[in-house]
Structures are given as C-alpha cells and as structure tokens.
Amino acid sequence: MISLISPSKAQLKIADSIRARRLSMELTQEGLAERSGVPLATLRKFEQKGAISIGSFLKLLMVTGGIEEIIEVLKPSKPNFTSIDEVLKDTDTISRKRGRKK
Numbered sequence: 439m440i441s442l443i444s445p446s447k448a449q450l451k452i453a454d455s456i457r458a459r460r461l462s463m464e465l466t467q468e469g470l471a472e473r474s475g476v477p478l479a480t481l482r483k484f485e486q487k488g489a490i491s492i493g494s495f496l497k498l499l500m501v502t503g504g505i506e507e508i509i510e511v512l513k514p515s516k517p518n519f520t521s522i523d524e525v526l527k528d529t530d531t532i533s534r535k536r537g538r539k540k
Contacts, residue, residue, distance in 0.1 A: 449488030459502035474501045
C-alpha cells in the first residue's frame with residue numbers, strides 16, 4: 439500500500455498526537471520527561487520537529503498511553519478469502535520467517 443503522506447509530515451502528526459495526550463493528562467514537558475525517563479531536550483525536539491528514537495518514543499507512549507494500539511496496528515493483517523479453495527490453499531503454505539535473498 440502506498441502512503442500519500444511524507445515521513446516528515448507523519449513524524450509531525452505523531453508528535454502532535456503525543457503533545458495532545460500530554461496536555462490532556464495536564465502534564466508539562468518537564469513532568470512527562472521525568473515520568474518517562476526521556477531527557478527534556480529530546481522531548482522538546484520531538485514536539486517541535488518530530489524527530490525521536492524508537493526507544494524514547496515507546497517510553498513516551500508508556501506514560502501517555504497508546505503502546506498497545508501501536509503494537510496491534512503493526513500486526514500482519516489476515517488474508518481475505520473469497521472461496522473455500524483459497525482457505526485450504528492458505529493452510530498448506532508455510533509462513534516465511536525472513537525475506538528472500540536477492
């Protein structure tokens with residue numbers, strides 16, 4: 439699936455979402471930084487520019503909520519079947535654990 443949003447815009451939208459969660463919890467940047475263990479400078483940079491490491495992002499989600507939703511969204515989707523033959527064919531295939539070599 440092709441996305442119509444650029445990575446930089448996605449980062450800013452994610453940062454806005456975390457900022458909104460923080461404000462709804464009535465937390466200051468300092469309070470969220472302290473609770474999450476993410477340095478205040480990192481949190482400020484994230485809210486302004488959207489740049490953050492995955493580890494720090496997950497720490498923020500643990501405090502503001504949403505980590506379970508992120509994990510759920512990233513699970514592979516189940517295939518949509520149109521016939522019983524497709525279902526039977528799918529049970530015979532083995533799920534790949536790694537990508538193909540080029």
